[in-house]
Amino acid sequence: MPLSFKLVVCITSTALFDCSTSHEIWLNKGLEAYQEYQQANIEEPLEPGVGFPLVRSLLALNEATGKQLIDVVLVSRNDGESGERVRNSITHHKLPILRMSFTGGTDVTRYLSAWKCDLFLSTEENQVRTVLSTTGSDAFKGIAAGLVVPSINKTASTKFNLPQTSDNNKTTFDNNVSVSSQSHPWPEGQLRIVFDGDGVLFSDEAEIVYQRGGLAALRENEQNKKDISLPQGPMHMFAMKLQEIQKELGNDNRAMLRTFLVTSRDHAVTKRLFHTLTEWKLKIDEKHFVGGLDKTPFLRAIDPAIFFDDSIEHIERARPYVPTAYVIYGSKNNSVAASEIAARETLRMEELD
Structure with missing residues (x-):
């Protein structure tokens, strides 16, 4: 009997893990240097990326209920060999991700409908635009998508200042003001x-x-x-x-x-x-x-x-x-x-x- 999930999330390796160093090598030195770097660091687990907390929390719902409610699929333009470090990192972080696509350079959005994807998370702007384009293919109908944005060091001593926007009615607060909810903690694991x-x-x-x-x-x-x-x-x-x-x-x-x-x-x-x-x-x-x-x-x-x-x-x-x-x-x-x-x-x- 085929598996039936309530929610399927497809996420790229760069959204799930912090791949900033290897990505810079790929951009500046090319594919061969990137592959050599990944092979040399194959046993070094990647650090969690921006999408990691969401994925970990979603998969925890399966464990808590004993039901297969949610499936998380890793989709990557890596080839199978270059993707070994990603697979090792999944094992290291004890993420129960079983299904994957390593496309060897092919745009991963090609396979979202095959995975019956409900939410797609990527760090590549063109991929997200492709899925959310109102003039795009019906193949992406009903698929939510978001561009996972790198975080900024929260401990920086200088305020995070934005350029002025056209919205003159916008009121901003000093984001250095503490609004911690530690005194009223959320339920653990929520x-x-x-x-x-x-x-x-x-x-x-x-x-x-x-x-x-x-x-x-x-x-x-x-x-x-x-x-x-x-x-x-x-x-x-x-x-x-x-x-x-x-x-x-x-x-x-x-x-x-x-x-x-x-x-x-x-x-x-x-x-x-x-x-x-x-x-x-x-x-x-x-x-x-x-x-x-x-x-x-x-x-x-x-x-x-x-x-x-x-x-x-x-x-x-x-x-x-x-x-x-x-x-x-x-x-x-x-x-x-x-x-x-x-x-x-x-x-x-x-x-x-």
Whole structure:
């Protein structure tokens, strides 16, 4: 009898592990030098990457329930030989990942539908854009995807400053302010996943209205459509799958998985959002409407395994503190390259010197 999982996550080796050193060798010295480096360090386990906490926590749900609810598949453009270090690292970290694709250079997105993938995590921008493109193949329909963004050293003494954005209503907090939840700890082993709203759970319809007409136009649009559900966004099906898993966990293990919505919307534009969630029969455990405030203090209090957002500004603010995945979706991301993150980080490091 074929296996049937409630959720299938496909993740690249560079999203699961910290492959920054070997990746730099591949970029600067070529494939042969990369293969030699991997072979020379084959017994040296790779350190956990940004996607590691999510994968570990998801797989722990299988162990806790004794059910095969979730499958994690490693997908890599390595060939089988170069991938041996990755396989050894999986064994070292005791991750029960059994299924893998080593494509020898072929784009791994070719095989996502064959794996029946629900969520794809990668560190390569073009792969994520391919999956989330509204003009792309129907083969990717229903697959959520996020660009896993490298974290920043949390102990840096200098504040993480962003360039000014076009949103003059945005209020920011000093992210050096402690918002630790140690005094009110979360349940041990709990998996917490945070979604943005527009452009992530929902389509970018509201974002387009806001860009064209500002806050007043958005409020008028949402009031006029308060009884019309928002279109589905790229993470809609993934969120629904998480809800199915919560049901499978039962009362004894229900607290092991908790979902959050942290959105820039305020109370004045929430009616349509609540109507949409009701129509979808989707329950999000916690909802935070921050009304233009910086999301980062809320994210630090939540301390999630992953935070999904379609705004490069929100991602940059959050990534020193929580694992982040950039959802490259919608009109505002058509001309925004994720490489801007690397460029801004280079500038920031120059300022620190």
